[in-house]
Amino acid sequence: MPNTPLPRHPAPALTFPLLGGGTWSLAEQSPDSFTLVVFYRGLHCPVCKSYLQKMVKLRDEYGALGVEVVAVSMDGEARARTSRRDWELADLPLGYDLDAETARRWGLYLSEGIKDGEPERFSEPGLFLVRPDAEVYYAAINSAPWGRPHLASFVKAVKFITENDYPARGELPEGGR
Numbered sequence: 755m756p757n758t759p760l761p762r763h764p765a766p767a768l769t770f771p772l773l774g775g776g777t778w779s780l781a782e783q784s785p786d787s788f789t790l791v792v793f794y795r796g797l798h799c800p801v802c803k804s805y806l807q808k809m810v811k812l813r814d815e816y817g818a819l820g821v822e823v824v825a826v827s828m829d830g831e832a833r834a835r836t837s838r839r840d841w842e843l844a845d846l847p848l849g850y851d852l853d854a855e856t857a858r859r860w861g862l863y864l865s866e867g868i869k870d871g872e873p874e875r876f877s878e879p880g881l882f883l884v885r886p887d888a889e890v891y892y893a894a895i896n897s898a899p900w901g902r903p904h905l906a907s908f909v910k911a912v913k914f915i916t917e918n919d920y921p922a923r924g925e926l927p928e929g930g931r
Contacts, residue, residue, distance in 0.1 A: 758861035759890045761922035765882070766859040770826050770849040773834055778824055778849050785886055786820025787916050793852070793862055793880040796829040797837045798871045801899035802879070806837075808905045810846050815909045819916055821883075828852045828876045852877065863897045883912070891915075891922045 759765055768780040768791065783789045792809060794802040806825055816823055826849030827834065834850035837843065854864060854875065863878040879902055883892035894903050914920060 758895060759893055760925055760927060761890050761892060762925035763890055765884050765888050765890045768856065770852055773838055773848045780888055783822060785822040788821045788891060789884045790816060790821050790823045791882045791884060792825040793877055794825055794827045795879060795899060796827040796873060796876050797833040799899055803841045805902060806843055807841060810844050812905050812909055819912050821912055824849060826852050861895050
């Protein structure tokens, strides 16, 4: 079982290259409300394609709530470029070359490729809402491509959180009372 980052605790370090140049680092982010980190499986995943296309459509709504969005996978640069082009991801900040150790620190499940088109190893999806001070607010981790938070509903949840100063929940470590 992966170690899941806990709400109200510091997020693990996260740094990766971005398409278009430069390096993205969680430590350097300064959103008004949150950073929304979307870990996706990679180019081989049609569910990821649909999910990220929905994110592109909702990005302005998230932005209006002070949320900066980034997506990253273990794919290399060429596969990430193909995803951006073929999936029509516009200017969604898209990272690549996430390493397995970082994926594990974020509690992501790792899978071995089992069919043509899948990389040898890739991370399963995860979605994290991180406060400006790099403290985890919310974590959703999946062991398969299904069951991720519904992005349109999640916009409403973030609006509720920010308007009501709703506290993060799930902060107790395993076995905590």
